[in-house]
Amino acid sequence: MCGIVGFTGTTDAKGILLDGLKRLEYRGYDSAGIAVQNNNVIKMVKASGKVDNLVELVEKNKDIIGNSGIGHTRWATHGVPSDVNAHPHMSTDGKFAIVHNGIIENHAEIKAELIAKGAKFLSDTDTEVIVQLIDYYYKGNLKEALMKATARLNGSYALGVLCADSPNTIYAVKYSNPLIIGVGAGENYFASDITAFINHTKNVIDLDDGEFASLTPDKVTIYDHSGKEIKKEERKITWDVAAAEKSGYEHFMLKEIMEQPAALKATIEPRIRDNKIHFDELDIDIKKYDRILITACGSAYYAGCVGRDIIEKLCKLHVHTEVASELRYRDPIIDEKTLVIVISQSGETADTIAAIKEAKSKNATVLAIVNVVGSAIAKLADYAIYTWAGPEIAVATTKGYTTQVAILAMFAVWAAFELGKINEKEFEKYTEEIKKIPERAQRTLDLNARVKKLADKYYQKRSMFFIGRYLDYAVCLEGSLKLKEISYIHSEAYAAGELKHGTIALIEQGRLVVAVCCYEPLLDKIISNIQQVKARGAEVMALAMEDNKKIFTEADDVLLVPKIYELFMPVIEIIPLQLFAYYVAKNNKCDIDKPKNLAKSVTVE
Numbered sequence: 001m002c003g004i005v006g007f008t009g010t011t012d013a014k015g016i017l018l019d020g021l022k023r024l025e026y027r028g029y030d031s032a033g034i035a036v037q038n039n040n041v042i043k044m045v046k047a048s049g050k051v052d053n054l055v056e057l058v059e060k061n062k063d064i065i066g067n068s069g070i071g072h073t074r075w076a077t078h079g080v081p082s083d084v085n086a087h088p089h090m091s092t093d094g095k096f097a098i099v100h101n102g103i104i105e106n107h108a109e110i111k112a113e114l115i116a117k118g119a120k121f122l123s124d125t126d127t128e129v130i131v132q133l134i135d136y137y138y139k140g141n142l143k144e145a146l147m148k149a150t151a152r153l154n155g156s157y158a159l160g161v162l163c164a165d166s167p168n169t170i171y172a173v174k175y176s177n178p179l180i181i182g183v184g185a186g187e188n189y190f191a192s193d194i195t196a197f198i199n200h201t202k203n204v205i206d207l208d209d210g211e212f213a214s215l216t217p218d219k220v221t222i223y224d225h226s227g228k229e230i231k232k233e234e235r236k237i238t239w240d241v242a243a244a245e246k247s248g249y250e251h252f253m254l255k256e257i258m259e260q261p262a263a264l265k266a267t268i269e270p271r272i273r274d275n276k277i278h279f280d281e282l283d284i285d286i287k288k289y290d291r292i293l294i295t296a297c298g299s300a301y302y303a304g305c306v307g308r309d310i311i312e313k314l315c316k317l318h319v320h321t322e323v324a325s326e327l328r329y330r331d332p333i334i335d336e337k338t339l340v341i342v343i344s345q346s347g348e349t350a351d352t353i354a355a356i357k358e359a360k361s362k363n364a365t366v367l368a369i370v371n372v373v374g375s376a377i378a379k380l381a382d383y384a385i386y387t388w389a390g391p392e393i394a395v396a397t398t399k400g401y402t403t404q405v406a407i408l409a410m411f412a413v414w415a416a417f418e419l420g421k422i423n424e425k426e427f428e429k430y431t432e433e434i435k436k437i438p439e440r441a442q443r444t445l446d447l448n449a450r451v452k453k454l455a456d457k458y459y460q461k462r463s464m465f466f467i468g469r470y471l472d473y474a475v476c477l478e479g480s481l482k483l484k485e486i487s488y489i490h491s492e493a494y495a496a497g498e499l500k501h502g503t504i505a506l507i508e509q510g511r512l513v514v515a516v517c518c519y520e521p522l523l524d525k526i527i528s529n530i531q532q533v534k535a536r537g538a539e540v541m542a543l544a545m546e547d548n549k550k551i552f553t554e555a556d557d558v559l560l561v562p563k564i565y566e567l568f569m570p571v572i573e574i575i576p577l578q579l580f581a582y583y584v585a586k587n588n589k590c591d592i593d594k595p596k597n598l599a600k601s602v603t604v605e
């Protein structure tokens with residue numbers, strides 16, 4: 001939620017900042033802006049809307065020259081998306097410019113105090129209080145002013161700061177929101193995410209909460225919260241710039257859908273040895289727990305719903321799911337015998353972080369399934385299992401989700417063996433099935449052209465239903481969300497057997513019902529449900545396992561998915577639904593990678 005970037009070097013900063021912002025746009029796209037520094041003067045330009053609007057303005061503004069600068073792309077929280085509320089924000093005297101990702105909870109109180117002291121505010125943002133506060137405390141020593149100002153702030157912040165008195169220097173402060181330093185040769189960077197500078201350097205330093213840094217072209221100096229200089233290790237990013245670019249695909253979403261076989265392979269294969277699943281990162285005695293609670297947000301939550309069904313089935317253990325934004329308000333029954341599994345692609349989601357804190361306060365063990373190495377959630381949890389999906393840029397998750405489901409399936413098998421619920425032979429048999437997932441995912445992508453045709457047929461529908469039973473229902477939740485978030489078409493996921501208890505009133509002539517029928521033990525049940533909606537005029541597009549002949553006489557259109565053991569089908573069967581959402585959104589001319597009102601990582605409550 002909001003992306004920030006900073007650069008200092010010997011070349012003009014604006015191109016690098018704008019390029020970085022474009023790569024960070026998945027974090028928010030309500031407005032964008034940059035500020036650069038030259039000869040002790042800060043120049044700023046900002047515009048509401050996407051980064052492209054800013055690029056146009058920057059091209060017209062010949063004043064924007066400087067070798068160091070900061071940039072921001074916004075997901076509005078305080079104040080409407082507008083030019084004036086766009087970041088950077090400057091102090092009244094023009095000495096400081098800042099960019100901010102996060103929320104300042106006590107901004108109103110600080111603002112009133114500063115206004116009483118004569119400060120003038122231009123925007124409705126919480127961020128402006130930070131820059132005015134820094135200005136207020138600045139008496140020639142910026143480090144001191146930064147420390148004094150941030151000590152006053154309640155909330156979360158990753159900050160980038162420019163000071164007119166400090167040529168070629170940019171400052172970065174991290175507290176509760178992501179911030180990474182990029183160490184280059186004769187140039188240095190900071191950003192909310194590595195993707196912003198991966199085309200310039202792969203050497204990074206992770207800042208921890210409370211730390212701050214000053215960057216010049218030749219030097220990165222890091223301080224702890226007390227202002228003491230500290231040494232931190234650099235790490236090298238293993239993925240390549242191509243991973244953060246579209247590589248010829250029209251959208252990141254399509255590219256990421258196509259990357260799923262590789263992402264699944266990278267996630268699954270290193271954890272299989274001697275035909276058994278190994279989680280070397282997990283040093284827990286699973287027998288200690290009498291229940292599992294899975295919590296997450298959005299698609300990660302829906303991955304958790306699939307995981308719940310698989311774990312419960314194989315481990316014979318109580319598994320509950322709860323959306324992370326609700327968890328802490330329900331006074332949930334959690335104790336030291338509860339294993340709390342949190343799931344997050346970004347590792348930053350504020351509600352999920354709050355759920356971890358709630359679980360830890362009740363002495364639970366927290367295991368995180370997370371994609372971003374070193375992210376807040378990975379650090380907060382007792383154990384982190386990484387999905388190796390690589391960077392995911394499209395706001396709507398695809399490979400993030402499937403790799404999460406794959407890990408949950410592997411965890412279920414591993415835990416079932418640890419608990420003595422399956423024997424060694426069964427352990428090996430399930431592992432063998434799990435190993436097939438990447439190849440099956442690859443074959444599922446062969447449905448691309450057929451799904452596109454069906455999207456051409458159905459894209460004008462204004463409302464749809466996704467129905468399924470048991471695991472298929474859990475997959476419907478994600479299939480329906482995918483469609484909603486990128487095509488803005490209303491859809492609902494329904495447990496197929498529940499439809500007749502009210503919602504069937506909405507089934508009418510021409511209503512599209514997507515029936516997910518991959519869980520074959522319940523095939524006859526879902527076929528009855530298909531007949532119920534067909535009798536009321538619905539058109540049915542069915543998704544079933546290959547070799548399913550029965551389905552052809554029931555549905556108007558059929559998509560057949562390669563077979564795998566039924567409990568692991570969800571990893572595969574979501575892929576055609578992702579493609580369907582993609583092509584429906586494309587036909588409706590939607591901004592697929594950046595759907596309206598959304599942001600990829602939601603760092604506010």
Ligand code: G6P
Binds near residue numbers: 299344598599
């Ligand atoms: C936001 C995104 C969703 C995502 C959810 C959880 O709502 O728009 O696509 O599933 O956050 O994100 P996480 O990074 O925690 O998986």
